[in-house]
Amino acid sequence: MIEASAPGKLYIAGEYAVVEPGHPAILVAVDQFITVSLEQTEHVGSLTSFQYGNLPVLWRRHNDLLVLDKRENPFHYILAAINITESYAKEFGKELSFYHLTVDSELDSSKGRKYGLGSSAAVTVATVRALCRYYGLTDTNVAVFKLAALAHLSIKSNGSCGDVAASVYGGWLAYTTFDRAWVLERQGENRSVKEMIQMDWPHLSITPLTPPEDLRLVIGWTGSPASTSDLVDQVTTKRKRDQMAYDIFLEESTVCVNRMINAFYAGDIGTIQNQIRRNRQLLLRMSKDTGVTIETPALTQLCDVAETYHGAAKSSGAGGGDCGIVIMYRKEGLLPLITAWESEGIMNLPLNVYTKI
Structure with a gap:
């Protein structure tokens, strides 16, 4: 076997x-x-x-x-x-x-x-x-x-x-x-x-990448599955209506993610959080430009609740449902966020990052 x-x-x-x-x-x-x-x-x-x-x-x-x-x-x-x-x-x-x-x-x-x-x-x-x-x-x-x-x-x-x-x-x-x-x-x-x-x-x-020691990743699931391939197809088709706007999105996403990568090297959780929030706004604007729903109402709720508990949150992957992620300082209490999520029908997925030995 x-x-x-x-x-x-x-x-x-x-x-x-x-x-x-x-x-x-x-x-x-x-x-x-x-x-x-x-x-x-x-x-x-x-x-x-x-x-x-x-x-x-x-x-x-x-x-x-x-x-x-x-x-x-x-x-x-x-x-x-x-x-x-x-x-x-x-x-x-x-x-x-x-x-x-x-x-x-x-x-x-x-x-x-x-x-x-x-x-x-x-x-x-x-x-x-x-x-x-x-x-x-x-x-x-x-x-x-x-x-x-x-x-x-x-x-x-x-x-x-x-x-x-x-x-x-x-x-x-x-x-x-x-x-x-x-x-x-x-x-x-x-x-x-x-x-x-x-x-x-x-x-x-x-x-x-090596994450800062005090960084905590929290994962919430909206209970609504999404099709990545279908959403990517929709964006690919509809971005042609305004290619210039999509090109700007690509440039700004690259700047945002590169700043986040540099923050990993520097161990700077605050900058990582700021760029998570920035990336969320870029995706929301791209969603508006293309007419493709990336951040569903449930994902918005997931993110907004996390922000009230000092987390930086956004949708994960293609959006349209599925998961959202939150970056927090490890010292911040996790239980209040999970409890608040549960009251909104959002499930915390108790997953850890898997690193190969």
Whole structure:
């Protein structure tokens, strides 16, 4: 039995702008995980996930490609991860085999509702890492990130892959995405997966950050799931109405996040808080310009309540529901905020930042 786990993520700052190459964001990995287990079999394999009823979906091989018995399946990210990683394995002369693959997720509620912690990225990363171990491939962070990113590109994901980086590297990260067009162009030249992994991808930057010792991260969940891909699509479509306003948003987001990154290096919690508030205002203005709801009434309530308890708060990720984050000094009492949130129907998620040992 081979196992690999990948943590969930939360965006701290830089959302939407990070989709464009070279524009930074800050993320954290959280200590809830998706675990992928592989066990070798013969002649037929299976995919099983609690998220999809725990009923195994059987698969076979045709010319080394994995073929499902059920054509309509919910395993798009897992299948993309398998296809990319097994192509990589074949380039090293590995013989493909059959296996049972089981997914166990802590990133959703017991009722299967998503918290917005990046389950698609985490399941991709865990699948890639498990298969690398299964086939005896070196699973360096760079290789796993690029394999998982290629898997996401293969299913036309419109995200930045920042969530993939958080699931691979753990901890606090400063991240800028790669030039997607450049990567797709190289793939169009029929480059091998091995070559793609070895290349330097333009604009890609993944830098660990050390938070100030007295910084506290608090996470609230509105109880309303949101679709990141749909919201990003909406913003991409509607920003064309006023491209100049969106370009200004990109510039100001970059200044804001870079100031926040410098504040991490300086251990300056007050500046981090100020830039959290600044980033919230930038997202609200961009939301108004595009007509896409990022900060829902529940997220506004989450943020406004946190501000009354000396926290700097904003939506996390694409918004439209899901989570908000709060940056506080550790000396500030946490219980009054959680109690106030509960009276507004907002749940504190008792998550910690996961740092790989």
